[in-house]
Every structure is written in C-alpha cells, then in structure tokens.
Amino acid sequence: MTRTVYVNGDYLPEDEAKVSIFDRGFLMADAVYEVTSVLGGKLIDFPGHLARLQRSLDALDIRNPLSEDDWLAIHRALVEKNAIDEGMIYLQVSRGSPGDRDFSFPDPETCAxxxxxxxxxxxxxxxxxxxxxxxxxxxxxxxRWGRRDIKTVQLLYPSMGKMMAKKAGCDDAWLVEDGAVTEGTSNNAWIIKGGKIITRQLSNDILHGITRASVLRCAAEAQMEVEERPFTIAEAQEADEAFITSASAFVMPVVEVDGVAVGSGKPGPVAMRLREIYLEEKRKAAI
Incomplete structure (x- = not known):
C-alpha cells in the first residue's frame, strides 16, 4: 500500500512527492522536525509537540507557515488516509528553497x-x-553543536551513535560531555537510586523532551521523588534502575550500561510503573 504524504499543501502518493534540490533542509540541514505518536488512531501529546515546534522555529527565525488548527487537521487527515492505528507522524519544516545554494538566509518574504x-x-x-x-x-x-534544545534535522552524529551501539551489540548510546550524561541519541536519559528519579535539568545541552515533561508530571502525581541534575556513567551503573523516554519509546527500561548490569539486570518496578501510568494517562488525553 502506498502511503499518502503531505507536501506544501497537497496530499500525494509517496512516490509522487518531491522537494527541490535547492531546499535548505537538504543542503544545509536548515530545518526542524517533530514526531508525534499515534495510539488507537489518536495523537499523543500533540499540544506539546506543536509548542516545541514553534519554539524551534522561533530559535531559527523560520516562519511557522500553518496555524495550530491547520497542523491538527493535517495530522488527523494523514491518520485517516493511511489508516494508522498505532504509529507515528513525522513533520518537517525547512526554511525553503531560494532557487540556489547560498549560506545566507533567503528573504522570508519571497522564500516560503x-x-x-x-x-x-x-x-x-x-x-x-x-x-x-x-x-x-x-x-x-x-x-554535537551547542543548541541541542532546538529540534533540528542535524542528526548525523546521533545516527552514528546508534551505529556504534549496534556494532557493540547494544541497542543505543548515551552521550557524555564533561563527565556527565547529556541524553541518548534520540531520547532523554534517567536513573533511579534509592527511590529517587534523576534526570538532567533543562538547558541548551539537551532536547526538551515532550515525553520527558509528561513523565515528570506523572511522577509528581504518583508522589515519586525527582531530582533534575546531571549524572555520570558510573552513577548509572550503580543505580537501581535506568530508563529512557521519547515519543516513540515512551518509557523504556535500560538494563545495561557499558557492559555493566543496572540493578538486577532486568526492567525495574519504578520504570515499568511509570510506563504504565504514562500510557494510561496519554491514551485518555489523546486527541
């Protein structure tokens, strides 16, 4: 079955979709993106993804070409046209195609x-x-560059990190800077020690994860103790549990870090409970 995709106002079969070779997303990685999960045919955490999209666009001085209602209508149309029950919707906004390659930004009045x-x-x-x-x-x-809080399409090094993990016979990589974990290649990183949930605080160093924010709310509502601070690989290896969060993995337990088992070496009860709470709450709130 050929997917129906959306390109600049048109719904098209995927094999008919085209973007200019001069598009700055292609030439300069001058673009941002979001991924929204779909469960039961409904959108998960959609308002959060839309808010972060606006934040990323503002940071790069790219005009948001659509209203919130338009974004929602397109997402719902693609879910319907492609009969998506469980899956994801990827959206990308680039600065556009000025008709040639140039390091300088094109005039936003003439380049959509x-x-x-x-x-x-x-x-x-x-x-x-x-x-x-x-x-x-x-x-x-x-x-990576210093503005990891902007969700750009500059994903080469995260892709390389996933391939490094695959070559090592593992599933993913955690990135380390100045001795502390920043985040995973495509997710936020967490550990649990002595009943306390620990994850790095928000800054330019990490992506402001939408699932991260939701899990923090779930933890607070469940009266779990949370500390937002950097942690080291050694701390992760000595933790009782560890996990990652992302729009597609939700809450995913981590059972081994650099060859050392975390806790029992099996998914822990806190991470599993957070996953259960998150999915239950987000299914209720899906739109």
Whole structure:
C-alpha cells in the first residue's frame, strides 16, 4: 500500500512527492522536525509537540507557515488516509528553497518554508517486546553543536551513535560531555537510586523532551521523588534502575550500561510503573 504524504499543501502518493534540490533542509540541514505518536488512531501529546515546534522555529527565525488548527487537521487527515492505528507522524519544516545554494538566509518574504509530513505504521507500538526485556546502552563522547534544545534535522552524529551501539551489540548510546550524561541519541536519559528519579535539568545541552515533561508530571502525581541534575556513567551503573523516554519509546527500561548490569539486570518496578501510568494517562488525553 502506498502511503499518502503531505507536501506544501497537497496530499500525494509517496512516490509522487518531491522537494527541490535547492531546499535548505537538504543542503544545509536548515530545518526542524517533530514526531508525534499515534495510539488507537489518536495523537499523543500533540499540544506539546506543536509548542516545541514553534519554539524551534522561533530559535531559527523560520516562519511557522500553518496555524495550530491547520497542523491538527493535517495530522488527523494523514491518520485517516493511511489508516494508522498505532504509529507515528513525522513533520518537517525547512526554511525553503531560494532557487540556489547560498549560506545566507533567503528573504522570508519571497522564500516560503517547505512543509512535509508522513506517517509510519507501527502496530504494537505500545506493547513493545523491548519494554519487557529492557535495552542495553553504550556511552560515547557528545560532540554535537551547542543548541541541542532546538529540534533540528542535524542528526548525523546521533545516527552514528546508534551505529556504534549496534556494532557493540547494544541497542543505543548515551552521550557524555564533561563527565556527565547529556541524553541518548534520540531520547532523554534517567536513573533511579534509592527511590529517587534523576534526570538532567533543562538547558541548551539537551532536547526538551515532550515525553520527558509528561513523565515528570506523572511522577509528581504518583508522589515519586525527582531530582533534575546531571549524572555520570558510573552513577548509572550503580543505580537501581535506568530508563529512557521519547515519543516513540515512551518509557523504556535500560538494563545495561557499558557492559555493566543496572540493578538486577532486568526492567525495574519504578520504570515499568511509570510506563504504565504514562500510557494510561496519554491514551485518555489523546486527541
């Protein structure tokens, strides 16, 4: 079945979709993106993703080409047209195509942003087998640019990190800067020690995860103690539990860090409970 995708106002079969070779997203990684999960045919955490999209666009001085109502209508249309029950919707906004390559930004009055959206069907997304076994991570040096809080399409090093993990026989990588974990390649990193949930505080150093924010609210409502601060790989290895959060993994237990088992080496009760609470609450609030 050919997917229906969205490109600059048109719904098209994926094999008919085209973007200019002069688009700055292609030439300069001058673009931002968001990924929203779909469960039961409804959008998870959509307002948060839309708010972060606006924040990213503002940080790069890219005009938001659509209203909130338009964004929602497009997402819902793609869910319907592609019969998505569980999966994801990827959206990307670039600065557009000025018709040639130039380091300088084009005039926003004459160069409209490029908007692309597509779906990914992921049956069983909420019932991932990995959630029952946990994932293993390695640590790598964080050599990315300093504005990781902007969700740009500059994803080469995170992709390389995932390949490093795969080569090591693991599932993902945690990035380390100045001795402390910043985040995962495509997720926020957490540990649990002595009943306290620990995750790095918000700054330019990490992506301001939408799932991260929701999990913090879930933890607070469940009267769990949370501390927002950096932690080291050694702390992670000595922790009782560890996990990651992201829009597609939700809450995913981490059972091994750099070859050392975390806690019992199996998904822990706090991470599993947070996953359960998160999915229950977000299914109720889905739109």
């Amino acid at each position: 942003p490029t908007v692309v959206l597509f779906t990914q069907s992921k049956p069983g997304l909420a019932d991932s087998p990995q959630a029952k076994t946990g994932i293993r991570v390695i640590s790598i040096e964080d050599i």
